[in-house]
Amino acid sequence: MLDFIQKRMQKSMQKINKKMSINEEDILEVLREVKLALLEADVNLEVVKTFTKQVKEKALDSQIIGKLNQQQTVLKIFKDELVNILGKKTCEVTIKNTPTKIMMVGLQGSGKTTTAAKLAVYFKKRGICKNPLLVADDIYRPAAREQLEQLAKQTQIDYFTEPENDAIKIAKDSVAIAQDNKNDLVIIDTAGRLAIDENLMTELKEIKRFTRPDYVFLVVDAMSGQDVINTARKFHEDLGLDGTIITKLDSDARGGAALSITHLLNVPITFIGVGEKLTGLEVFHPDRMAERILGMGDVLSLIEKAAEEVDEKMMKKIGYKMLSGKFDLNDLMNSLAQIKKLGKMKSILKMIPGMADKVNDEKIEEAERKFEIYTYLINSMTALEKKNPKLLKNASRKQRILAGSGRSAREFNMLVTDFERMAKQMREVANGNLKLKNGLNIED
Ligand SMILES: Nc1nc2c(ncn2[C@@H]2O[C@H](COP(=O)(O)OP(=O)(O)O)[C@@H](O)[C@H]2O)c(=O)[nH]1
Ligand SMILES: [Mg+2]
Structure with missing residues (x-):
């Protein structure tokens, strides 16, 4: 809904969000972009003028420039003025007469x-x-x-x-x-x-x-x-x-x-x-609509939470296991699952300013494909094999897994290569930069 305004507005807002501090010039630049976006969305000229005038007056107020949380303050001004334009009040229907x-x-x-x-x-x-x-x-x-x-x-x-x-x-x-x-x-x-x-x-x-x-x-x-x-x-x-x-x-x-x-x-x-x-x-709801247009609100907090979980908790755990040499095939699956999780949320993620470029379609598709293949293979492994991937070098174990999973030798080799590559990268990090381990601040 209202994709067009949404995309344009969010792109402009993104600029503000990226800045460490906002000056008058930044506000004027974003305001020019927003004005164009609204006009291109066929919003009436008079309405656009009122909107930009109000935002300008409030945002250029010296109270904001140079203060903390400028981004939020500016975003709030945009939102409030958008709500003003969309109408502060709604009309609620009640049964006041019969009929x-x-x-x-x-x-x-x-x-x-x-x-x-x-x-x-x-x-x-x-x-x-x-x-x-x-x-x-x-x-x-x-x-x-x-x-x-x-x-x-x-x-x-x-x-x-x-x-x-x-x-x-x-x-x-x-x-x-x-x-x-x-x-x-x-x-x-x-x-x-x-x-x-x-x-x-x-x-x-x-x-x-x-x-x-x-x-x-x-x-x-x-x-x-x-x-x-x-x-x-x-x-x-x-x-x-x-x-x-x-x-x-x-x-x-x-x-x-x-x-x-x-x-x-x-x-x-x-x-x-x-x-x-x-x-x-x-x-x-004027306020919900304004939030949607600007890319604020529920969706944003949802994404923040998801991103936190993907990046911090699970990745820390996997990272720790990698560094300490305990990384096994279960962890490989977990990290693929994280990427896959992001894929499911692709469409939501793209709505968020700054997130669209982080969602790489090819990577997600690759992770999804591998996840499926590796799930079959890993399900045919014994617990011991999962914990100790070195055992996979054994030819009879390999044959048993291939027969059990119905996957090809090429796919099996891909899994082993992937695993070894990740494990190797992690060993290098561990040897070359022990500080990182401390920096991760892991309680296991
Ligand atoms: N996609 C979509 N189509 C709608 C919506 N509201 C009405 N329509 C369609 O618009 C056309 C005209 O609707 P109608 O109720 O007959 O309009 P009327 O001439 O004002 O009575 C119909 O094909 C409806 O199905 C809507 O919210 N979304
Ligand atoms: Mg009709």
């Missing part, structure tokens, strides 16, 4: 119908409502009503429409039906157009006047260009929006224009659509 009414509006194809069904599923699943009613009120497109009916059936959610082409009557009747039927939430899916037109707006205003919705949500496609801002402005002027829902954030859309609406119109993003399936809906 509570949500009106879905937006251009054609933005995802209204899908999102209406997603919302019903979401609220019901979390117990926010008990018995939602989906109302098909798009009377213009021939299959629009059937589309919602299908989704409602599929999810066993109540559904209402009328065959006559009177959108205002359908909306009005739906509220009465909901009262009779004890539906505590009514979600009205209205018609869209390719662009705004007055007839549509008049109809929507009438629907709003007769149904008095508790929430009017504008559904916006993340792939929209800058024109979506004017569209949203018109919807907001005519209908008074309570929130937007940005759909298709799972696509490679840059999303910047849709994300700019919040700041420009002061309308919060409530949910985001992240998939075609009905479970592809998430509550929008």
Whole structure:
């Protein structure tokens, strides 16, 4: 999601993180890059200007320059300002009336119908409502009503429409039906157009006047260009929006224009659509989104922990065994397993500033391949052989292991060579630099 902004932002942030101390010039340089990244992600110019101005003011504050933990402070300023742009508040939906009414509006194809069904599923699943009613009120497109009916059936959610082409009557009747039927939430899916037109707006205003919705949500496609801002402005002027829902954030859309609406119109993003399936809906959290974009947060601590374990604990132990001549085949497997572990986390690691270049695909693939082959071979060895690899020189032992593991003599030799090479390297280190041993600070 939002891959594009993410990559660019993280690259810029990385520069700050690499520096021992940050001066004014560094901040200005990163700010220039971030500005470009945001503009290329199609974030509205006015929004970008506000963002850079705020960050600049705060980051250039003499309080920061020359102080400890500058990186964190600067990163926090970027994050706070990003949160400001994405909207500090979210709009929480609660059942405040029976029934509570949500009106879905937006251009054609933005995802209204899908999102209406997603919302019903979401609220019901979390117990926010008990018995939602989906109302098909798009009377213009021939299959629009059937589309919602299908989704409602599929999810066993109540559904209402009328065959006559009177959108205002359908909306009005739906509220009465909901009262009779004890539906505590009514979600009205209205018609869209390719662009705004007055007839549509008049109809929507009438629907709003007769149904008095508790929430009017504008559904916006993340792939929209800058024109979506004017569209949203018109919807907001005519209908008074309570929130937007940005759909298709799972696509490679840059999303910047849709994300700019919040700041420009002061309308919060409530949910985001992240998939075609009905479970592809998430509550929008501005701070989490900002952290994700900047590459901060949970993932970072997870990686830090993993890297720590891989590098420090296990490697120290293996390193110690190597240095003291106790390194055996079990340790070889352990070190391969560590590299393999990194491979599994490759995709996460790549999201982190500074980590992408540390993950070497070829090395990981090689380790994965060897790990598999060596596992077969080592499993066919006796405990004594594993502890004392010299025994592998014995031809009858070799034949027994080959037969048992089903691996080739070439693979067997590769394992022995690998092991000897590592053991030799370690002996050299041990002889040439005994300080390292002390430096490892090992308690065994
Ligand atoms: N990938 C993806 N597709 C979506 C999402 N939301 C809606 N769509 C798709 O967008 C298309 C238009 O959706 P629809 O609900 O019919 O839009 P409407 O014309 O506004 O009612 C459909 O093919 C949906 O499956 C989303 O969050 N992610
Ligand atoms: Mg529709």
